Amino acid sequence: MRRDSVLVHRSLALCAALALVGSCGSSGGGEDAGGLPAAPTGVTATAGSSTSVHVMWNAVSANPRVSVYEVYRGTTEVEEVPASQHMVDVTRLTPSTSYVFTVRARDTEGRAGPPGRRVRAVTPAAVAADDTAPTRPGKLRGRPVGGRAVELSWSASRDDRAVASYDVYQGTVKIHSVGGGQTATVVTGLRPGTHYTFTVRARDAADNLSPPGSAVRLTTPGSDDGRGTAPTAFRATSHRGGGAYYLDLRWTPPRTGGVVTEYQISLDGRVATSLVYEGGAPRDRASYSFYVGRDAGVRFHVRIRARLPDGTWGGFSVERTVITGAADG
Template sequence: MAYRYRPIPAWGGCAVRRVLVGVCCGSLLALAACGPGGQDDGRGGRPPPAPAGVTAAAGSATTVHVMWNRPGGDAGITGYEVYRGTTRVARVPGAEHMVDVTGLRPSTRYTFTVRARNADGDLGPAGGPVRATTPAAVAADGAAPTRPGRPHARAAGSRAVQLSWGRSTDDLGVASYDILQGGTKIHSVGGAQTAAVVTGLRPGTRYSFTVRARDAADNVSRASAAVRLTTPRDADGGRGTAPTAPTGFRAGSHRADGAYYLDLSWDPPRADGVITEYQIRLDGRPATSLMWGGKAPRGRATYSFYTGRESGVTHRVRLRARLPDGTWGAFSAERTVTTGRRDRPAES
């Protein structure tokens, strides 16, 4: 089917670049940094298990960072719902396992629970509950904490890393520390801690971590120097995971409303979680990022995007997935497509 783009503004704190308008098998595809979860369809299928390892830590006087463990294997989870007391405050895609709850009151104790949702829309039991107290509000605080000291890292098996770093200082106190992997926040701990364990990693994979300090007024320090390490391979000498590139990648083109579109289809790589984001490269350059705002396909995926109005233009295209541990997987095989010409690519 034909698709078209329309620009939309950011909403809910999510930077949304554009939305792909079109319905395929009843799902809306969205190019966005986040999106709403689905509603319970009441079909009464077997619900997913309760999320394990739920934690909550105040990030500032008005925010709390809620985090939980990823399930092992294929648990069929497509999303999570986070509750403050009995009020749902966030929906999180199945490939993620944390959220910052904002708009809270200073000096207040909150209780949080997390529930998982499966592909049938069934909600599982709540994990937790966990509690966190926001610190007191700070008036007219414009000074950020000092930069954390250089972190140190030690592998804790093939799928976890122990991090430690030098303490930051702040005129009114450090409320929390953010841990970033490759520039993406993946964890948060209280301001009294200077160590953390990062889990859900892949064996035989190189990672880079930095740390930022945050005060009660949400002032954020500069990121620390980076620490890099490679997780050990599994005992059998392998990475312990399936290849990370999408397979069965095919590319063709079609014409609609006087313009040409590339039509892509592929099978997602196997991973410990649902893959919701892909990066597409066209002619050797990043073309767009694709994220499913609703239910991400667990089987074969399809996508079409605009390339121009000229016939006879040859394009090279490939794509890769952002894996549940935050790293990018390997690129698919590259396909060549000429607009206006029937394409017959070989399977990868």
């Protein structure tokens, strides 16, 4: 776990929901009659390069809740991802090869539901000594589609061989991929009343990546006061160790449809530090301690917020008052 302000890559659960490009939203099936998780819907597979395929699906609601999704290539399980993640890049594949993928959900009791529909993807041929990236995609256009989605379209890139796929970014985070023959998609899982910046990059079969095309800035309609995205059950205390005082924070991560890997901690109205998880980010209960000085009796006002899977900051938690050397306020 690295505690600094550097963003880490997040596999986000933001996907396409347009019939033209397939479906991979945050809503999906429920339980079947037997109580098992339902089969994932909206499963799509798109070759990202000559050795990788991008697989996406809709979330499944279940009771007990879904714990993981299992991704199969043929009859072999090749990936297992947490319930908050609804897309994955399957790598180390063979060029010029047809693959069939399925996805199934497994609940917290270890019971697996039926697989979703079989989807096929063909990896393009490998190109020897190809170090030329595609040109940047043409002008990106977009428009909101309600408060939680935007539609994007762009002009095709050129490549000395062929464009294999397009990667869609929100800010600096890759959130989606589409095939090289597609120049439109819908990004879902967004927040109402929020400003977003999107770019698109082209990728060829040799994994050469183009520069980003022009950015489009969009604001989703509606309003969001942030209360639904704030960490809850936030508590703050202090302890003394090695002649110094530390603040000890505990909270429940917000339920955002994806794994939260970065938090920002505010002391007395100013950002004091960032906490970034490079792996194994907590989902049910989180904690963090950090140094605040050697003096007793110092009062701090502390709160915390999360960077959401759509790349924006959520709402702040309630503010707690802590006095070094005293019990939690």
